[in-house]
Amino acid sequence: MVPFSFFLFLFFSLILFVHSSSISNIPNFDPDTDLYGDAKLFPDKTGGGSHVKLTHHSSLTAGLLLRRQPLTFTDPISFSVEFTFSISHDAGDGLILLLIPGDLAAAFPGNGSYGLGFSPPTPTNSYLGVEFDTSKDDNVGDLNANHVGINLGSLVSVAVANVSKSNLVLNSGEKLKSWVDYDNGLHRLEVRLSKLNEAKSEKPIVSHNIDLFKIWGNQPIFLGLSSSNDAHSIQVVRVYSWKVNLKNGTNSLHSQPVNPNDEQEQSKLDAANRRKYRPLTFLAGVIFGTVCVVLVTFVVLFMWVIFFHKHEEESLAKLPEHPSDVRYERIDVAVEKNAEDHDEQH
Structure with missing residues (x-):
């Protein structure tokens, strides 16, 4: 100047x-x-x-x-x-x-x-x-x-x-x-x-x-x-x-x-931070996978329960309305048969 x-x-x-x-x-x-x-x-x-x-x-x-x-x-x-x-x-x-x-x-x-x-x-x-x-x-x-x-x-x-x-x-x-x-x-x-x-x-x-x-x-x-x-x-x-x-x-x-002189040091710190957070990333992935498996299992069990319950209702619907009659008939038949066997012996 x-x-x-x-x-x-x-x-x-x-x-x-x-x-x-x-x-x-x-x-x-x-x-x-x-x-x-x-x-x-x-x-x-x-x-x-x-x-x-x-x-x-x-x-x-x-x-x-x-x-x-x-x-x-x-x-x-x-x-x-x-x-x-x-x-x-x-x-x-x-x-x-x-x-x-x-x-x-x-x-x-x-x-x-x-x-x-x-x-x-x-x-x-x-x-x-x-x-x-x-x-x-x-x-x-x-x-x-x-x-x-x-x-x-x-x-x-x-x-x-x-x-x-x-x-x-x-x-x-x-x-x-x-x-x-x-x-x-x-x-x-x-x-x-x-x-x-x-x-x-x-x-x-x-x-x-x-x-x-x-x-x-x-x-x-x-x-x-x-x-x-x-x-x-x-x-x-x-x-x-x-x-x-x-x-x-x-x-x-x-x-x-x-400070531009610290750029290299800053890069090293960033790399260290990335290595530091890798276990956290892995853990988060494991937790997410576990949650997904639990959800899938819950859905399967839920569907199975619904299907089994429906099948059970259909089976019960085929039974007689008065099951006690059948039981008594079987008892009567057994008594009559025992009586016939007793007469033949005499």
């Missing part, structure tokens, strides 16, 4: 308080989005929509895309910002995502790049920035001219990633997509970056643990994208989409492991 404090002092003094235009009825942009400074809405060359041009192909241009409604972290709140952008090959600082406390004048004292101060962070100047930096400034320890960094109240990044390792070039002119997620429950900020048509990666390109409520309390926090050219820059920065999603509560904003 190349310092251009005087220009940005005038820039932020103007654009942060003078409204330029609003975005409405644009599918790829949230409706509560305002544009400041040189930021303008242009139709796409393909005719398929519109995009915002933050800076133009000339020096001393600057633009800001800002969410109209501020955020507050009094209640547990997580957010996810998704946006698509492109940066031209020309010299320039790139693009920065900003979370700005309500005291904008204190957040932008105008003595550094983007108007940001180099003083240690305090409750009044602790802005949060995610820089997509295309210049190397040794004064702030920039890694190279193709990196993503997380800044807190200073241009010296608290976390930084070399974009070249992801086979990406920020100022290639092609469309890139970024996701910036803050999980209030985990107090963690994660940044992801990919080409336009690629899916969101589970592993962030850079991340940092931070409690935003502890820093800002109940201050209103403005959220936006900013870019600017100094006297030696003619870089063009375009934004093709801008979406902000908020989530109340302390639940995790996404399901992937908090």
